[in-house]
Amino acid sequence: MTTDFSALTTTRRRFLKGTGAALAASATGLCLPALAQAQEITIISNLSNVEQRQILQRLASEYEAKSGTKIVINNMDHEAHKTAIRSYLVVGAPDICFWFSGNRMKAFVNKGLFDDISDLFAKENYKSVLGATTSAVTVDGKQYGLPMGGLLWGLFYRKDVFAEKNWSPPKTWNDFLAFGEAAKSAKMIPISMGTKELWPAGGWFDHMNLRINGLDKHIALMDGKVPYTDPMLTPVFDKWNDLIKAGFFSPSH
Known part of the structure; x- marks a missing residue:
């Protein structure tokens, strides 16, 4: 061009x-x-x-x-x-x-x-x-702008570790919880995450809300049409809190 x-x-x-x-x-x-x-x-x-x-x-x-x-x-x-x-x-x-x-x-x-x-x-x-x-x-x-590139958000896992431990990538919430317990039993941290800056925690929230409430409701929240005090967010934070209490994340993250 x-x-x-x-x-x-x-x-x-x-x-x-x-x-x-x-x-x-x-x-x-x-x-x-x-x-x-x-x-x-x-x-x-x-x-x-x-x-x-x-x-x-x-x-x-x-x-x-x-x-x-x-x-x-x-x-x-x-x-x-x-x-x-x-x-x-x-x-x-x-x-x-x-x-x-x-x-x-x-x-x-x-x-x-x-x-x-x-x-x-x-x-x-x-x-x-x-x-x-x-x-x-x-x-x-x-x-209003020109994109420079894109960032891929996701939850990544070590295929070699999963193969060694005979684990399968979780497909359901219960599978995910079971994986976490298996990882802890193997003296491993289920999820490695750093939140020295706040945006990784924001990204984690995005993923959970998208899967619990769906895209349309998530966009409504992002657009300010739905407040963060809306009851639809209660299960998002409840499930997140379940993971915290279960020790899923890196200590001192």
Whole structure:
């Protein structure tokens, strides 16, 4: 996919204020248009991996050479960025920032802090490249960001350990409880989990609520249409508490 840099007349603010992935998206085969009116583009990155930052800087340098527009990248600590974004989007927003898709993006969209880039999606035909992933950056039929990649959430297990112990992956809740007791009898911790940061526990809640209450009710909760005090969540926390009391998780996690 190529872009005619001279033909694009979009303004810098309309391009991608507050979305997460413009330059890095080119690493997945997406080329970016120049901001014809901009002399400088500011980016706030939450990339913590050194190699990722180096790639972002290389892409920025290539973009500078091709467009004549200066790129300024401010790298922030990944966890600190989750708090800082709530302030800098209101006061001194960058042209581009990195953030999460889905409901976490939608919260800022609803406050008018992310710009609609549906025209860019249409011009570059991004939907044909991104497919179903487009829904992750879409709110009310409009797009507000470009995906960099995806993360796979799941519960993983050691096949070699299961084979050695003659265990089978649990298919039901009772199977899961039985596996935990078998693991403890073998002097093993059933589930390894770290919650120094809070998001892994949030992910665990998501998985349990999705399976107990289903997708529609989970989305209603995420959208704020159902409060966390709703009775439907009682069995979620009860079952989670059963696992805690049964000693399923890593001590001092």
